[in-house]
Amino acid sequence: MKYIRLKHTELDVSNLIMGNMRLAQLSLREAETLIRTAMDEGINFFDHADIYGQGRCEERFAEAIQMNQGIREKMILQSKCGIRSKENYYDFSKEHIVGSVDGILQRLKTDYLDILLLHRPDPLVEPTKVAEAFDALHRSGKVRYFGVSNHNPAQIELLQKFTPHKIVANQIQFSLAHTPAIDSGIALNMGIDQSINRDSSILDYCRLHDISMQAWSPFQHGSFEGPFLGNTEKFPELNKTIRSIAETYSVTDTAIATAWITRHPANIHVVLGTTNPQRIKDACKGSDLSLTREEWYRLYKAAGNIVP
Amino acid sequence: MKYIRLKHTELDVSNLIMGNMRLAQLSLREAETLIRTAMDEGINFFDHADIYGQGRCEERFAEAIQMNQGIREKMILQSKCGIRSKENYYDFSKEHIVGSVDGILQRLKTDYLDILLLHRPDPLVEPTKVAEAFDALHRSGKVRYFGVSNHNPAQIELLQKFTPHKIVANQIQFSLAHTPAIDSGIALNMGIDQSINRDSSILDYCRLHDISMQAWSPFQHGSFEGPFLGNTEKFPELNKTIRSIAETYSVTDTAIATAWITRHPANIHVVLGTTNPQRIKDACKGSDLSLTREEWYRLYKAAGNIVP
Amino acid sequence: MKYIRLKHTELDVSNLIMGNMRLAQLSLREAETLIRTAMDEGINFFDHADIYGQGRCEERFAEAIQMNQGIREKMILQSKCGIRSKENYYDFSKEHIVGSVDGILQRLKTDYLDILLLHRPDPLVEPTKVAEAFDALHRSGKVRYFGVSNHNPAQIELLQKFTPHKIVANQIQFSLAHTPAIDSGIALNMGIDQSINRDSSILDYCRLHDISMQAWSPFQHGSFEGPFLGNTEKFPELNKTIRSIAETYSVTDTAIATAWITRHPANIHVVLGTTNPQRIKDACKGSDLSLTREEWYRLYKAAGNIVP
Known part of the structure; x- marks a missing residue:
């Protein structure tokens, strides 16, 4: 397993990430096996989002490994917020971001996230409000580093202009069949x-x-159209x-x-x-x-x- | 009516603008009614272009309100130049820009524009020539602030690199049906x-x-394909x-x-x-x-x- | 013939360039006539690439004019590398760039290139490696200035961030029928x-x-679909x-x-x-x-x- 020091952070992370989007589909035992397998292989980086399984994926994760301080410190935990999935819109208001993180921490049974990503770009973003949210989350120790997902350069620049917290990551769809x-x-x-x-x-x-x-969906093509391997x-x-x-x-x-x-x-x-x-x-x-x-x-x- | 201080200016403008593209279609009395209605509603920002009605829209505007210093000072006047409409090409030469503004001021019966926009990007632009035009127009008191219309970021950067006058506005097509x-x-x-x-x-x-x-054509779709409201x-x-x-x-x-x-x-x-x-x-x-x-x-x- | 001082260089070059992509199709005598015609017309700028005729175009050029120091100094010579044409992929490794230039110089029978262009952007580029190649080539006197071809702004920025050598040129397809x-x-x-x-x-x-x-292919349309003049x-x-x-x-x-x-x-x-x-x-x-x-x-x- 190859490890990479994320620039502008103190995080040494595996270049493979376990994504937990589908964890709620598994039994506790299956989930535990999956996570243990990943850790045994050297993966130390775990990706979540508040909307995966409407929160049940994060819960299943914490339960499956019986989250405690010892195991928590072996992990780099990342989650995402900013999508209101029920009504299908994006919300980068300070209240929504801060409130979402509280939910995430509770479900993951941890005090802090290593990285919080804004899930999809909100055209109604007010970057000063995002900056306030980042400040509050960082000051309280709830989030160590910040990033985005599915954002383009101008959107990142707009955020970065108003916050001193470096955007350290951007998660986009990328695979041999989606380039x-x-x-x-x-x-x-x-x-x-x-x-x-x-x-x-x-x-x-x-x-x-x-x-x-x-890179999300590394083995898929199109918009969730299925795997290309074997197709x-x-x-x-x-x-x-x-x-x-x-x-x-x-x-x-x-x-x-x-x-x-x-x-x-x-x-x-x-x-x-x-x-x-x-x-x-x-x-x-x-x-x-x-x-x-x-x-x-x-x-x-x-x-x-x-x-x- | 909501008012906004335009950044890098001393202008407090209504967030609705009266656009005068079709004013020449109205009688003097109809035009006056339209403008008075806008002003009564709190609109203080008026948009023109030298090519609207081949100049007749600007003329009709000044006549309809019997332009004088008293009424002039209640208005933020904006016009545009840079299109040679007869031959249908764009011309950002110093001579054309400076000459166009003289025509605009004469038709609007005023000494100055609050904002001059370059109407559509000229691929043959020589930014140093535009800068000279801006300097001349500003020094003579004919134009207070400068902006553009339908310009992309690189075009704005190219202009801005060569002129100390801040580009303060960009007018583009934008509506619920054109996004x-x-x-x-x-x-x-x-x-x-x-x-x-x-x-x-x-x-x-x-x-x-x-x-x-x-936002121009705020109730239209496509390229002047008509209103979406009621369609x-x-x-x-x-x-x-x-x-x-x-x-x-x-x-x-x-x-x-x-x-x-x-x-x-x-x-x-x-x-x-x-x-x-x-x-x-x-x-x-x-x-x-x-x-x-x-x-x-x-x-x-x-x-x-x-x-x- | 109009001459232009290339910015950030000491090169005064004709605004027309003789491109030698097809020179290997000509006999030595035909090639000589072509080059002499260009020079007689005032063209002093000659464009090559290591892959043109698999190197035979560069060879033909040097032979046709019986390259010697006297004639060399009347010319601005530019060539390109970075494409592995046999397997059809791009290679911006230090070894490939440096090795390619040695081949170019040998074929052109000269000690130095005025300008070296990277032919097509390599997605696997490691800009620090390109920077090392540029340093080595410049220090040894083999290349005076550096540029690119078919590169977009972000690709140029990525290269430029890591090398002090200014990117002075970008060659792209451009003609009345390809804009x-x-x-x-x-x-x-x-x-x-x-x-x-x-x-x-x-x-x-x-x-x-x-x-x-x-501008390459100045009289062609599409992807080598032929001339538009006369079509x-x-x-x-x-x-x-x-x-x-x-x-x-x-x-x-x-x-x-x-x-x-x-x-x-x-x-x-x-x-x-x-x-x-x-x-x-x-x-x-x-x-x-x-x-x-x-x-x-x-x-x-x-x-x-x-x-x-």
Whole structure:
């Protein structure tokens, strides 16, 4: 397992993250097995959100590992807020952010989060209010560091202008079958669909400003349209290429799909949302597997992208 | 009526603006009624352009209110130049800008503009020439402040690099049925049409740099394709939702369409281009009507947009 | 011939560049004639790339003019590296960049390049490694100045953050029939295809940061889909308009297509990739032909673009 010191923090985190979006679907025993597997593999970074299972995922997590101070200190805990899921809108008001964190801490049975992410950008954001929320949460010791998810450069700049707390992370969708963050940059100024800007250069922006990237849905394509691994109907060439490279390294396809992300010099973290312990083990083999440039590009092209 | 101090200026302006694009279609008496209605409602901000009615709108305005120093000082007057409408091209040469302002002042029967906007970005702009024009206009007292219209961030930066005069405003198309300035930012990095970048984050950029936003065509959709209010064929869900919220507040649909814009924390000004005095009165009810976050998002979604 | 002092350099270069992409298709004698024609016309700027003809274009160039110190010093030589053409991927590793330059110098029979461009952006770039390569190449006297090709603003910023060597040039595709670098900027925030951001404001960014622009394929449309000059089937209006303006100035259509680019105040260099000496002569007539604003826009619109 590869560990990375997050810039502007004192956190040394594994480059794989256990994502707990689906934990409420598991029994307590299954959940415990899953978390223990992750920890045994060296994962020390756990991702939550207040809306996952309407809070039940965070609860299940704390129960499953019988949260206590000893185990808490072995973990880097991250959660997210800012979405009102019932009415489906975003709310970056001070009251909502501060109140949400109280709920998160209660459910996770802990006194503090290592990182709080704002889940999706609120067009009605008042950055001074977010700054007040961050101040209050930091001063009270409830949150150590702050970040965002699904934010573009201008949105981050607007937040950062009004708060002294460095935005340290940005979690976006990224996988071999979902690469807007690469596509338009490699094909600037062309007439093809790939050249259409959908990413506002978010990956390069984050590299420039020491903002750690995290990849959600690392094995999925589209908007929750399912896994591309094993989907040989829609992704025949990609699966064939993954298989061939997996054989070279004697690892699983999952490891290669993971390694394609960890190979990127931006040190992108991979959020594993699987509920299958074996898949976690497989993915961990990709944590420190350094694909060659040629292999990385071969996979990118096999996913249907153009390298002009 | 809500008033806003424009940043980097000494101007306290109403958040609704009377737009005079169609004034030449009215008789002198109708024009006077329209302007008096706006002023009686508290509007003190008037938007023009040299090309509206080929100059006849500015003339009609000055005639209709029998422009004199007393009334002039109650108004914030803004006009635009930079389009050569006969041949349909843009011209940001020093000569054209300076000459255009002389024409504007003559037609408006005033000595000065409060704000001059460059109407549409000229790809052949030489920013040092624009800077010379701004200097000359400011030194002679003909223009107090400068802004732009339909400009993107890089275009503004290029201008700003060469002039000490702060760009204080940017007027773009914005309405419940025309929201590119919101759409891609809320749906970063997705495969859907909404995620396509057409706005270069102009709204967040202007917030970051204290540039006041103004919304033209606040009740229209597409490129002058007509009003969405009452167009229940193309916008059934939107009109239904507007109606329902209008009933809650006991105001007209026009007030709600206005309030959706004024609710935004960027303090976006609404340019009312209507020739109907009653519609001005209706819109003014939305000047200071603060929709809830939930209502704002409900309207945005009813217009056909996705909140991921 | 118009000459331009490249900012942040001591280079005075012609605004037309001879591009040597197809030189390997010519006999030694034909190649010599072509190069002599360019030089006789006043062109002193020559563009290469290590991959053109798999290196044979650079070789042919040096042989054709019997490269020696006397002739070398009359030239500004530019080449590019960073593409591994056999396997079709990009490689900005220090080893690859430094090794590529050694090959270029050997083939061109010279001790130094005036400008080295990174050919296409490598998503796996490690900017500190590029910086090391630039340092080594500059210290050894092998490269005087550095630039890029087909790079967007964020990619340039990422490189520039880690190297003290100023990025002085960016070469992108640009012609009357290929204008993404103009299109979205002139039509911000609209629903039409032209408004789709494919260029990340690269042209304005380069103006802002004193990065010289170079236009490749100045007479082509699409992705190497052929010339638009004379293609009256696909570009009837454009060819008619070019013809009409060419008659006004008593020059060829080629001169007008060239002048449309050189007219831009960004001082865009035109890379002539033709193998036809007469076409070089024709193009040179456009080097210093200053189209009026009206003509420039008329041509832009005749190419099918909207000026809103």
